[in-house]
Amino acid sequence: MPARILDGKALAAQLRASVKPGVERLAARSIRPGLAVVLAGEDPASQTYVRNKIKACADTGVHSDLHQLPGDVAEAALLDRVRMLNQDPRVHGILVQMPLPKQIRAATVLEAISPAKDVDGFHPANLGALVAGLAGVVPCTPAGIMRMLAAEGVVLEGRSAVVLGRSTIVGKPMALLLLQRDATVTVCHSRTARLADVTRQADVLVAAVGRARFVTAAMVKPGACVIDVGVNRLEDGRLAGDVDFAAVREVAGLLTPVPGGVGPMTVAMLIHNAVNAALRSCGERGLD
Numbered sequence: 001m002p003a004r005i006l007d008g009k010a011l012a013a014q015l016r017a018s019v020k021p022g023v024e025r026l027a028a029r030s031i032r033p034g035l036a037v038v039l040a041g042e043d044p045a046s047q048t049y050v051r052n053k054i055k056a057c058a059d060t061g062v063h064s065d066l067h068q069l070p071g072d073v074a075e076a077a078l079l080d081r082v083r084m085l086n087q088d089p090r091v092h093g094i095l096v097q098m099p100l101p102k103q104i105r106a107a108t109v110l111e112a113i114s115p116a117k118d119v120d121g122f123h124p125a126n127l128g129a130l131v132a133g134l135a136g137v138v139p140c141t142p143a144g145i146m147r148m149l150a151a152e153g154v155v156l157e158g159r160s161a162v163v164l165g166r167s168t169i170v171g172k173p174m175a176l177l178l179l180q181r182d183a184t185v186t187v188c189h190s191r192t193a194r195l196a197d198v199t200r201q202a203d204v205l206v207a208a209v210g211r212a213r214f215v216t217a218a219m220v221k222p223g224a225c226v227i228d229v230g231v232n233r234l235e236d237g238r239l240a241g242d243v244d245f246a247a248v249r250e251v252a253g254l255l256t257p258v259p260g261g262v263g264p265m266t267v268a269m270l271i272h273n274a275v276n277a278a279l280r281s282c283g284e285r286g287l288d
């Protein structure tokens with residue numbers, strides 16, 4: 001039987017609707033949650049991501065400001081902009097779109113964002129909180145995936161989870177979140193030996209590699225839950241995930257599509273984190 005396809009768009013719409021009561025609580029205090037989006041340069045993919053995020057803000061009552069900077073912006077100027085946004089009480093969340101131009105050290109910029117306004121959850125304080133199992137802002141993509149798994153009733157306790165990719169924005173936080181839910185977690189990367197042998201053990205397989213159709217049917221355990229994080233542009237202009245969708249759907253039990261899977265959940269989590277940041281800034285209880 002082909003895999004059930006997980007509708008990320010529908011789940012994301014539910015998640016976006018669930019922030020409404022938070023927006024209303026803020027409105028009762030005459031506060032509008034505000035997100036500042038900083039974009040350096042004119043990378044077309046980044047421009048599309050930023051447009052989607054700004055549209056999602058408008059749809060959910062979050063005010064957003066785009067801070068477009070030239071591609072040759074100096075690191076000091078970008079840091080000044082971040083520090084100015086840290087001080088601005090109308091700005092509750094700051095997002096610096098990655099990747100940054102080569103002359104800028106991403107880690108330095110991320111560290112400059114106030115942890116309370118770090119809606120991406122990439123500040124070392126928030127990543128440290130995740131490692132320690134403390135409250136903090138959780139990166140949007142893995143947080144969105146955990147919500148997808150919960151919504152589908154995917155059992156994690158005692159199951160084998162394999163994360164393909166070890167980036168700080170997806171792979172590593174994903175592994176920590178799965179571990180928190182008592183899965184037995186393996187993280188794979190470009191140096192992993194006998195990769196298919198490892199991935200075939202996975203009850204839950206998360207692919208965040210950045211290579212189109214990298215995960216083949218032979219790499220998937222029959223009935224597994226396969227989460228495709230990848231967004232890859234094919235030569236003909238279409239998008240493809242990291243998973244060979246047509247082949248893997250014949251083997252997996254549950255599968256996310258690209259587009260329409262993890263992507264919309266990531267954007268919805270960003271809105272969730274921005275509203276949460278605004279609620280916490282005025283001492284209100286955060287969202288669930």
Ligand code: NAP
Pocket residue numbers: 141164165166167168169170171188189190191192195208209210211229230231232262263264266267
């Ligand atoms: P990244 O920083 O480039 O990391 C890719 C990871 O894949 C690295 O850990 C790399 O290993 C590993 N890898 C590369 N080739 C491999 C191979 N042949 N075998 C095994 N592992 C391999 O990418 P990322 O930022 O995590 O993003 C991954 C993908 O997800 C991209 O397509 C990105 O566009 C997409 N993405 C989507 C969303 C969304 O919302 N849908 C959000 C974020 C990212 P090494 O560490 O050894 O180099």
